Amino acid sequence: MRKTVLVLLASMILTGCTTTQKGTTAGALGGAALGGIIGHQSDHGAEGAAIGGVVGALGGYIVGEKMKKKFCPIGGEQYDESVQFCPTHGVELKVMGE
Ligand SMILES: [Zn+2]
Numbered sequence: 001m002r003k004t005v006l007v008l009l010a011s012m013i014l015t016g017c018t019t020t021q022k023g024t025t026a027g028a029l030g031g032a033a034l035g036g037i038i039g040h041q042s043d044h045g046a047e048g049a050a051i052g053g054v055v056g057a058l059g060g061y062i063v064g065e066k067m068k069k070k071f072c073p074i075g076g077e078q079y080d081e082s083v084q085f086c087p088t089h090g091v092e093l094k095v096m097g098e
Pocket residue numbers: 072073074075076077086087088089090
């Protein structure tokens with residue numbers, strides 16, 4: 001179980017390239033750190049970090065989803081609002097909901 005979580009975290013960090021994955025990775029790392037502290041205080045550091053990582057990943061995923069506010073009118077890919085142009089198609093991104 002613990003190994004599965006670590007492999008999952010490692011693969012997210014290695015493959016993270018979309019906004020959602022970045023948010024998930026940041027959330028997982030933050031959650032793992034927090035979980036490590038919680039776990040340390042209850043003498044179960046590794047378990048706490050694993051649990052914190054899962055909780056953080058979920059939270060980070062939600063944050064990442066909310067950051068997506070623009071989309072490409074050609075391919076439909078989604079980007080966060082700081083991105084002006086689609087890196088794939090070179091067109092100006094549209095704001096979602098408009
Ligand atoms: Zn595009």
